[in-house]
Structures are given as structure tokens and as C-alpha cells.
Amino acid sequence: MTSPVNILILQFASIGNVVLTSPVVRCLKQQLPNAVIHYCTRPDYQPIILHNPYISERHYLDGNVIELIRQLRAQKFDYVIDLQNTFISRLIKTALGAPSYSVDKQSFRNWLYVRLKINALAEQHMVDRYLAMVQPLGIENDGRGLDYFIPYKDEVEFDWLPATHQHDYVAFAIGGQHTTRRLPLSRMIELCRKINYPIVLLGDKNDRKVGEEIVKVLGARQIYNSCGQFNLNQSASIIQRARLVFTHDTGLMHIAAAFRKKVYSFWGSSTPQLGFYPYKTPHVRLEATGLGCRPCSATGSDECPMKHFKCMNTLPFDFDVKELRMKKKNFE
Structure with missing residues (x-):
């Protein structure tokens, strides 16, 4: 029997950003044998991930990043997927020490576009950028778009x-x-x-x-x-x-x-x-x-x-x- 592959996904930015990560969650779960998907975000975004059937474990940053890192270390992750690439996510990723993949935020190109109006951005949706990041794991875009799961009570x-x-x-x-x-x-x-x-x-x-x-x-x-x-x-x-x-x-x-x-x-x-x-x-x-x-x-x-x-x-x-x-x- 093949051992489970523990994967942690990090995204703390906003409602929209969390929704946009749903194809990555789905593709990892469906295309990587024995993948166990953990998702870490802020408590405010719990409704978005709580009923996602592709997510096995959920973790929340409530302000105490040191305590969160302690909890996450106990999971012994095989991979960390950083879909935010900010100071906090880099700190968590470094502390866990697992092989990781981080999204290219095109920060310098964004700066050129916003400040100098020089558009050197790749014509690529953020979702496609997320999925390109995990291609080394053998993951392909399944073309099914975004997911959102509503519980019956809502x-x-x-x-x-x-x-x-x-x-x-x-x-x-x-x-x-x-x-x-x-x-x-x-x-x-x-x-x-x-x-x-x-x-x-x-x-x-x-x-x-x-x-x-x-x-x-x-x-x-x-x-x-x-x-x-x-x-x-x-x-x-x-x-x-x-x-x-x-x-x-x-x-x-x-x-x-x-x-x-x-x-x-x-x-x-x-x-x-x-x-x-x-x-x-x-x-x-x-x-x-x-x-x-x-x-x-x-x-x-x-x-x-x-x-x-x-x-x-x-x-x-x-x-x-x-x-x-x-x-x-x-x-x-």
C-alpha cells in the first residue's frame, strides 16, 4: 500500500483568492495518488473551505503564527504549496522545511504596470499561474474551472x-x-x-x-x-x-x-x-x-x-x- 502524501496549501489573502485556489485543490487530490490535502487560511475564510470534499484537514492563522507553525510541524508534510508568497507564508514554509512550490506573483512586473504603466505582464489568469506552479508534481489543468460548495443549511x-x-x-x-x-x-x-x-x-x-x-x-x-x-x-x-x-x-x-x-x-x-x-x-x-x-x-x-x-x-x-x-x- 502506498503511503499518504501530505500536502499543505497556504493562502491567507482574501475571499476571492481562496476561491481561485479551488482548481489546485481539486487537481492535486484527483491526480496525485494518495494525496491528503491540508489547507491553511484565516478563520474568516472558513466557510469557503469547510465543505470542500477535496480537503481533508483545515488549519487557521488566528494571529499566533508561532503556535500555528508548531501545530503544522506535527503533520510532517511532504510538500508545501504556497499560493500567496508573502512574508507570513514564506516564514511558515521555511519553518516546516518540506519541499515547496511558490506562486510567481510577478511583483516587479506588477510594479512596472501600476507605477510606470509599462505592461510586461504575462497574459495569464492567476488560476493558470497557480496550476503551472504545481506542474512539476505531474498536475495538469483539468479545465473544470472553479469550485464552490454550499452546505444544505445555507x-x-x-x-x-x-x-x-x-x-x-x-x-x-x-x-x-x-x-x-x-x-x-x-x-x-x-x-x-x-x-x-x-x-x-x-x-x-x-x-x-x-x-x-x-x-x-x-x-x-x-x-x-x-x-x-x-x-x-x-x-x-x-x-x-x-x-x-x-x-x-x-x-x-x-x-x-x-x-x-x-x-x-x-x-x-x-x-x-x-x-x-x-x-x-x-x-x-x-x-x-x-x-x-x-x-x-x-x-x-x-x-x-x-x-x-x-x-x-x-x-x-x-x-x-x-x-x-x-x-x-x-x-x-
């Missing part, structure tokens, strides 16, 4: 939504970690008017006030503000049942891609060229091209450095949602 029932939105709606993820990656309120309202269809707004409690403003202008018949009302897995369930998904560059965008939803994504201070656009799902990328100031940040910031915020204020809504054309509902 599957949203029809009657959890208002009658106007129970059976047919589009989802709009209005949140975003930084201001420069979100449409201003006036533009969100403009977008919802253009969609002219039942819309469920998704976001956390910090987005609820913005959602209330949209409802105030457009009415509860068209807009249901679910921000702060559902947990992450429940929001994922709402996305899974949506006809289409409109979203900023957020973790919910990648969750939508995991369910193969058509995604309309809006790009402000960052750009799809950085490699984080919707993966292996139909999508439309909407951005204000031709601005010399973009991208001003790879991760976003609290205000536009140029003070004009043209990337979002001038972003064109010139798309045609063919999937809704035959079922338009007038809310005026």
Missing part, C-alpha cells in the same frame, strides 16, 4: 426572498474592499435603471446603507437589499440561483464564476490584465479604457489619487443584456 429557500424576487432576478454585488473598486452610488442607480429587472443587492453590513439609498430611489418592487442579511454561503446560494450577475472586482465575482454564471464585471482602479477576471465562465468586462492613470493600484484605495475618479465616473454602460431582452419588466 441554501436559500424561495420564501427567504420577497415575492417579487423569488423565482427570477439578477444579482448585483455592490460591495468591494476599497472605494476605487466600486461604482459611486449615482452610477449604481444608473446601472439598476438600465437593467430594469428584479435585482437582489449583495454585500455585507457595511454596504447596507448604500443598498437602502438604491431602494429609496428605485423602489422595493425592483430592488431587494440583502446586504448584511445573509452569510457568505447564503449569498453564494443567491448567486447560484440568479439569472445573471453584475459585480465589482470582488470575491463574489469569483463565486459567480464557480457557478458558471454570466458575469458583468466593473473595473475601476485595477484592471483585468492583473489576472483576476472571471475564470472559465461567460463574462463581459466593463472599464473606462484610454485613461493614462489606470491602473493606479493593484488592490484599490480609499480615494482616487487624481481626485476625479474617471475610471468609474466615465465607465460606459453600453452593454446589451440579451438574456433579459425578452423578459424585460418595467419598473418606471
